[in-house]
Amino acid sequence: MLLPGKGPSPGALTVTSGDETRTLDQPYAAARVSRPGSVSTEKTSEAEVRQTFGPALAAQPGRPVSFYLYFLADTDEFTPESKQVVTQIFAEISRRQAPDVVVIGHTDRVGSAPHNDALSLRRAERVRDELVKLGIPRARISVAGRGAREPEVRTATQVSEPRNRRVEINVR
């Protein structure tokens, strides 16, 4: 039995057995494969889900949460407001069991893709080093540079956009 969850956008799940494929794209839609090659769809309910999947759902890890720190143009210097966010990050880390942190750098679309990939990673490493100084074990932090791939605000190329010059701190 399979079913998309009840998030804002349920997405879709394809179920393939042998030559047969069914697509589930509604909350509580379910597919049953009683034997290979035979897929039937049905509707399930929250009660049924709780009954069968209660322990698996209860063991779901906490959802990762992101915080954002912003930078002055073409630098790895924080804006002053971003310093307050650091307090919130520490509170989130202390709420979790076995927390780990992913520091993900982002840039605006000024400059070439390789330049922005390098800049985004440098921003992430800069923030990682700050977090280590503040007491988070280095081994608990990984870094990534997304360049200009994931803008907060969509812009044309070569547009300087402060909201896209940011580092995401993903606590999970």
Added chain:
Amino acid sequence: MKFPMIFLALPLALTIGVLQAGAAENAGQIKVSKGAVQIERSGQRTPAPVGSVVQQGDLVITGADGSVGITFRDNSLLSVGPDSVLSIDRFVFDSTTHQGAFESSLKQGTLAVVSGKLAKQSPEAMKVRTPAAILGVRGTEFLVRTGAKD
């Protein structure tokens, strides 16, 4: 003279934990572990408490009172209920491009999935197999049960 042994053993355990947490081939980390939970790696079964690392090729096994929740590097969340066997067949994730692949197999039991960055980037990237079916994931939350009755 039991005390010196304890002092020696503790720093060693911490060092191993840190090394594992930093290793590049890690696929995910156990965030919730209740009851009997084991990881089988290269034929060896070891208990899997909170903080344990999960790698490509691992089998995650729960007992009758066991359940476990794993956060993967791409933020996929997989949790399994009691009497379950989940195989992490393949995990590749590029944190810059979000390209890669995540393939797992539920051999038996129950599984809850919240898909992550891999499935969001490309609909073909994440697959969950059961003995009878293959599930393709287009950014969603879903549940899977494999058992004698189904």
